[in-house]
Amino acid sequence: MTKPAYKWELLGWLWLAFFFNQADRQLFNVALPLIRADLHLSDAQVGIVASLFILAIGVFIPVAGFVGDLYSRKRVIVASLAFWSLATLLTGSSTTLLHLILLRSLAVGGGEAFYAPSANALIGQFHIQTRALALSVHQSSLYAGLILSGALGGYLAQQFGWRHAFYGFGGAGVLLAALIGWRLHPTPVLLSPLGRQPVGVLLQNALRMLFGNPSALLLGLAFLCLVFVNVGYQTWTPTFLHEKFGLSIADAGFSSMFYHHIAAFVGVMAGGVFSDRVARRVPRYRLLVQASGLLLGFPAIWLMGQSATSGETYLWMAVSGLFRGVYEANFYTTLFEVVVPHLRASVAGLVSMAAFIAGAIAPFLLGYLKPSLGLSDGLSWLCLPYLVGAMSVLLAYRYFFNRNRIANP
Numbered sequence: 001m002t003k004p005a006y007k008w009e010l011l012g013w014l015w016l017a018f019f020f021n022q023a024d025r026q027l028f029n030v031a032l033p034l035i036r037a038d039l040h041l042s043d044a045q046v047g048i049v050a051s052l053f054i055l056a057i058g059v060f061i062p063v064a065g066f067v068g069d070l071y072s073r074k075r076v077i078v079a080s081l082a083f084w085s086l087a088t089l090l091t092g093s094s095t096t097l098l099h100l101i102l103l104r105s106l107a108v109g110g111g112e113a114f115y116a117p118s119a120n121a122l123i124g125q126f127h128i129q130t131r132a133l134a135l136s137v138h139q140s141s142l143y144a145g146l147i148l149s150g151a152l153g154g155y156l157a158q159q160f161g162w163r164h165a166f167y168g169f170g171g172a173g174v175l176l177a178a179l180i181g182w183r184l185h186p187t188p189v190l191l192s193p194l195g196r197q198p199v200g201v202l203l204q205n206a207l208r209m210l211f212g213n214p215s216a217l218l219l220g221l222a223f224l225c226l227v228f229v230n231v232g233y234q235t236w237t238p239t240f241l242h243e244k245f246g247l248s249i250a251d252a253g254f255s256s257m258f259y260h261h262i263a264a265f266v267g268v269m270a271g272g273v274f275s276d277r278v279a280r281r282v283p284r285y286r287l288l289v290q291a292s293g294l295l296l297g298f299p300a301i302w303l304m305g306q307s308a309t310s311g312e313t314y315l316w317m318a319v320s321g322l323f324r325g326v327y328e329a330n331f332y333t334t335l336f337e338v339v340v341p342h343l344r345a346s347v348a349g350l351v352s353m354a355a356f357i358a359g360a361i362a363p364f365l366l367g368y369l370k371p372s373l374g375l376s377d378g379l380s381w382l383c384l385p386y387l388v389g390a391m392s393v394l395l396a397y398r399y400f401f402n403r404n405r406i407a408n409p
Contacts, residue, residue, distance in 0.1 A: 065349015
C-alpha cells in the first residue's frame with residue numbers, strides 16, 4: 001500500500017524533472033545571440049530553430065497523452081527525461097543549422113513532449129483534495145527552471161561558451177532520470193470501465209470527450225493563447241533586453257526570466273490556494289480566478305514592450321508574470337474537472353498539441369518581423385491573445401462549465 005506521504009515525495013521528484021524540462025527548453029533562448037554569432041545564423045534562422053522545437057512538442061504531445069493513458073506513467077516520465085537530457089547534452093556539439101534542428105528542435109522537443117501529460121495526470125491521480133495546490137507546486141518548477149537557466153545558463157554561456165551550458169544541464173538531467181527511476185513506485189495503468197482499449201478506440205474517445213465538451217474546447221483555446229504568448233516571450237525577451245538596453249548575455253538572460261517568473265511563482269501559489277478555497281463553495285468560481293489572470297495580464301504585456309527604461313520594463317514583466325501564474329494555477333485543474341480520469345492524459349495531449357503548434361508560429365513570426373516592426377512592438381502585441389483567452393474562459397463559465405463537469409473528478 002502506498003504511504004500517504006508518498007504523494008508529496010512523488011511531487012518533489014516531478015518538480016525536479018519539470019525544472020529541467022523548462023531549464024533545458026529556455027537554455028537555447030538565453031544563449032541565442034552567442035549561437036547566432038558562432039554559427040553565422042540570421043534572426044529568421046534562429047527563429048526557425050525555436051519554432052520547430054515548439055512544433056515538435058505540438059506534434060508529439062498527443063502521442064504522449066495516449067502513451068500516458070496506455071502505459072506506466074512512471075516509465076514514460078523517466079524515459080522522457082533521460083532522452084531529452086541526452087539530446088540537450090549533444091546539442092552542445094552542434095556546428096550547423098541542420099544539427100540544431102535535429103538535436104535541439106526535434107530530439108529535445110520530441111523528448112520533452114512526453115513529460116507533461118503523464119506527469120500532470122499522475123499528480124492528479126495521487127492528489128485528490130490537494131489537486132490544485134499540488135499542480136500549482138509542480139507548475140512553480142517551470143518558473144524556477146526558467147530563472148536558473150536564465151541566470152546560470154547565461155553565466156556559463158558567457159564565461160565558458162554556449163556549448164558548455166548545454167553539456168552541464170544535459171548531464172545533470174541524465175543523472176536525475178536515474179534517481180527518479182530508482183525512487184518512484186511502479187504506477188498501475190488506469191483502465192476505462194471497459195478495460196484496456198486499443199489506441200484507435202482511445203483516440204476516438206478522447207476526441208469525442210474534447211469536441212463534444214464545450215468547456216474543454218474553450219479552456220483549450222485559452223491555453224493555446226497563453227502558450228503562443230509564452231513561447232514568443234521566452235524566445236525573444238533575452239535578445240530584446242540585450243539589444244534595447246545593452247545588457248550582457250548573462251544579465252539579459254537573468255533579467256528576462258527572473259522578474260517575470262519570480263512573480264509568476266507568487267501568482268501560481270496564491271492562485272492555487274485561493275481557487276481551492278473558492279471552489280469549495282462553487283466549483284466554477286475557479287474559472288473566474290483563471291480569467292482574471294489573463295484580463296489583468298493583458299495591459300502589462302503591452303506596457304512591457306513600450307517602456308522606455310529597463311526598470312519600467314522589469315516592473316511590467318513582473319506584473320504580467322504574477323497574473324500569468326494566477327491563470328496557470330488553474331488550467332489543468334479546471335480541465336480535469338470536465339474530463340473523465342482515464343482520458344485526462346489523452347485530452348491534455350490533444351489540447352497541448354493545438355497549443356504548441358500555434359505557439360510554434362510565434363518565434364519565427366517575431367524574428368521575421370523584427371527588422372521592420374522591432375521587438376518592442378512585436379512583444380507588446382502579444383497582449384491580444386491574452387484578451388481572446390480571457391473571453392474563452394468567461395464564455396465557459398457563463399454557459400457550459402456546470403453541465404460539462406464530471407461528478408467525481
